[in-house]
Amino acid sequence: MMTKMIAIKSFLINTVIVSVKPCFADDQEQLLNKGLKLIQFAVMNAIALRKILKKYDKVHECANGMNFKSKLQAKHLDILQSPWLIELVAFCINLNDSDSSLTSDELFGPLSIDLNLTSEGSVLTLVLLGSEKLDCSLICPICLDLVFQPYALSCGHIFCKSCACLAARVLIIEGLKYASSDSKCPVCRESGVYDKPVCMSELGLLLQQRCKEEYKERAIEERKILLKQTKEYWEMQTSHAMGL
Template sequence: MKFCKKYEEYMQGQKQKKLPSVGFKKLKKILKRCRRDLHSHEHSTPHDSSTCPKKCPVCDGTFFPSLLNEMSAVVGCFNERAQKLLDLHLASGFSRCLFWFKGRLYGNHGALSQEGKDLVTYAIINAVAVRKILKKYDKIHYSKQGQAFKSQAQSMHMEILQSPWLCELMAFHINMRETDEASAKKAIIALFGGCSLVLKDGKPSLSCELFDSIKLDLDLTCSICLDTLFDPVSLTCGHFFCYMCACKTASVTIVDGLKAANHTEKCPLCREGGVYEGAVHLEELNMLLSRSCPEYWEERLQYERKERVKQAKEHWESQCRTLMGV
């Protein structure tokens, strides 16, 4: 079955959930119209017709703006639904009761797990749809404008595979699977081949077999301390760090937290500014790593406790000196 038909059938099945999608069929029609325009342009101008005109009304005015809006809607919906699901899973006591009364409780353990898998599938198939339509664009135009658009979308945080909530859902899926033997035996839908934590030479990574022969590998090593992520956070640029390491690079204490970081502070990897304030704590990933690397976790926990006490003491001593006017 061709991808376009498979995608249309999948999104039709999700219609009751009112999920936004990539207008794959509509975008293909736009490209067909653009191909006709290029063909007529070939016979009316003497220069090389293998590339799209610099000012193509079809591409500049319709195709890319439409795709960008759809990608934005898909990423926004995915992030919101994933965050709600994970908040529910991690909630306890009064907070969990509150979710119940607001109608956000999915019913039971198995329903939560299925919802997580459905969201991962939704992210993956839309990522594939974007990749295929951009590939088709470049094929028609004999250009690399599609790839350039993809890079631009990544810098604007519109690439769904960069979302920290996808990493969290992958960790959530493994956590749920390993704590529920019955659900582990169930077949996973064809679009989503499942996730696993891979340890190679003592270094962990999240691996996920995706639809259309795509494999997603997320390195779980902090690029600052060069060790396994501990108390991991994702900056808004999509890069992962240990929370304490992120605080150091942002020039803030653990007491103040990343929200206190100056807007000019940059990610140590991509050098993008203003990425600390909206940092996301990866709680599911934290639980997965703590269970998978128990000896390392205990050793790191002891060190971090001492460092936190030290920083807290220095912080309050500084506050006392300020109040006393010293």
């Protein structure tokens, strides 16, 4: 069953890539419908697996099903934990040209996607079948501000790129690929989560379009930090090359 879950997750990621590539050649409405169906398919699979495991425990009078579910979540194989799902949701909202929400009643039933950006908190909410709800916080756990140039670690937690680099003790110009394998997530404290970070470009584009002034100010601040780090980096490299 673990192999099946890995295959489902790989299918989700690969389908996202395949769907995004022809975006300039495909009709926008058709592409949007494909994205919505993929979201519905992914969430319905997650719900079905949950019900199967619950039924298994009821029939066999054990807790093996729930234990297996816990193992999936611990290994970040649950589809609902995948940052690629959030990236796909953001992709659909970007295509939709709507100010706040996106809905569909095709295939598996009603789907509602809402982006709520307020001073109290910013959340991306996905509701399927009118009851299954998935909330994704868009606030960086480090700077406590709206995520800027968002990156997701393999544990699923989302940070600003600069904040994630700071936590991993690497320069922004180097990127998260230079993070040590021992670096831990600032939230869950799990190690090895910097190995395969996800650059959430669609989510970043969505927030940039909806929060233009805030993103403009952050871009200016980030540029100052980047220039400072770049200068310090090359001064250090020069000193090292000269043996100083």
